[in-house]
Amino acid sequence: MLDVLKESLANVQIIKKGDYSYFIHPLADGIPNISAELLDEVSDEIVKRLPPCNLILSPEAMGIPIATAVSLKTSIPCSIIRKRSYGISGEVCIKQHTGYSQSMMYINGVSAGDEVVLIDDIISTGGTIRAIIPVLKTIGAQVKGVIVLFNKNHGAEKVSQDLGISIDSLVDVELVDDKIDFFMHQ
Ligand SMILES: O=P(O)(O)OC[C@H]1O[C@H](OP(=O)(O)OP(=O)(O)O)[C@H](O)[C@@H]1O
Ligand SMILES: Nc1ncnc2[nH]cnc12
DSSP states (O other), rough: OOOOHHHHHTTOOOEETTTEEEEOOOOHHHHHHOOHHHHHHHHHHHHHHSSSOEEEEEETTHHHHHHHHHHHHOOOOOOEBSSSOOOTOOEEEEEEEEESOEEEEEESSTTTEEEEEEEEEEESSHHHHHHHHHHHHHHHHHEEEEEEEEEEHHHHHHHHHHOOEEEEEEEEEEEEEEEEEEEOOO
16 A cells, blocks of 8 residues: 555655755655656545545645645645745735745635645644644634645654644654655555
8 A cells, every 4th residue: 555655765865954864755855756656646545534624725835746636636725835925915924944944934815714734745843834833723714634745753743742733644754864764654
């Protein structure tokens, strides 16, 4: 099961962003190419786990292919959290910190009463999800769940406990320096 995903994890390259270890994978980076089979398999699995919701939300950039595929398979609309401001009414600005970058992000298209599932390629430090979730609650949206492909170094468990939300993932990743291990959840 999840054989294409398993195969895609063999021989991933690891690079350094300063002191931060980073692995290169099709669905986390768009490099090497994202095969249709991989996207199909991963999105099928996420659809199986998807809590009932009326909106899929995903931060740019690498949440987009996964969230789009899930949206196509479920007919649930998808909204993208952008790194550029449109300055339109209702836009909410947040500050994202990852292990290697800081960026402003802008939420449009989420309304009070929406039942939202957040989909992303990876959780690592949790900075991205920690920035997004409280703002969704302030807007009055209900966060029905978070689903990521990769849970790096137990980021999901830490954020889940701190924010009191459920974070599901398909693969646990242990990455320290240049040593990487993957643990599939099935
Ligand atoms: O848990 P964290 O430490 O916050 O890391 C996870 C985030 O890092 C990556 O986003 P990035 O902003 O690098 O953009 P990208 O999707 O364009 O790679 C990834 O897509 C997640 O959104
Ligand atoms: N591809 C990746 N590898 C390791 N850490 C990450 N954090 C965000 N993207 C990552």
